[in-house]
Amino acid sequence: MQTWADFLLHYYTSLQPPDSLPNDVQWLFPQKEKTVQEIIGQFFRKFYNDSGQRILWLGINPGRFGAGVTGVNFTAPRQLSQYCGIEHPFKSQSEISAEFIYSVIEQYGGAELFYHHYFIGSVCPLGFVQHGKNINYYDDKQLLQKVEPFIVDSLQRLVSFNINRQRCICVGGEKNFRYLNDLNEKYNWFDEIIPLPHPRFVMQYKRKSVREYVDMYLKAIS
Template structure:
């Protein structure tokens, strides 16, 4: 049986996304050799095993985190300062990444966190329209077009040794409702746990960040 690193690297570098409606374009950073190199370094460092892990699924990658690095909820600054992974990207950060890496520190650090969890996305590729991020659920025609890809992607990840007793859903409104609906159809997980989206916390409730981190820790433990 292949390791998490081997299977995830193949997963993230072999997408064949179809056409999108309404002038929406795919955000597919793993097409670029420099991104593939970073993704491989990250996976080889933290996922070179066959251990059981629990999934957390965000919405879809955005332009300034995974849309640059190819690593979910990870901007170039975290690659350098936390993970010590070299890269050619401009040293920028991103609000969601800052929250997630504060959470990882509170959990016990990258080795402890990534050793027991994998953060993915309901849709593993992102979307751009008019130079701005768009989420898979923002446009009904887009959602209809990408739903088969979403289902196939989740089922591919579930071929890994995943703890199916619970899945953390990052985004407790539309992302949670949609993932819950899919889970009712396919029975992937025993339960879906809604978790506040890091961008919401950092933009609107930053003073309460520690309380939101505690909510995540309760799920993770």
């Protein structure tokens, strides 16, 4: 039987996004690089070398300091080595959303236990950069119109593997949740979608209450 590791490595390295994007937006597609392919291969073989069922988390889309570097969602280079035990050639930088997510992962019991039960993906599996800055798929109506078929196809492929369809964790409780919920009403991927505040919002505006938000995440997935 195909393992998650095999499925995910093929999934990310065979993505075929639209070639051109509107309004000077560029794709963030690190999995095209051989070095990143080697790193995600190590990550998937370490944590996903089985075919057991997982509950899916879906963020918005990768950013240029986290998954845009490592190819692993909500995992910047520092978290990749410190918490996942995977050495890499990347600059040892962190990213605030990754810091929050790994606080949750550590409280849950560590990366091995967490990834045994969950997979973190994104509504759009690839990220976007506009004039050197991150942009989300929903920030530009023309961009969303262009990439929606790619988003739908990518999500269809992702949920076709051994995903628990009873619930999905949506990381980003406002625009990301609304869009994902609209798609779910059309395609019936999940029985329930649980929205949670985005880690960047928590770390930027609610840093004094981080522990409360970590507990909120843990309660949602318990």
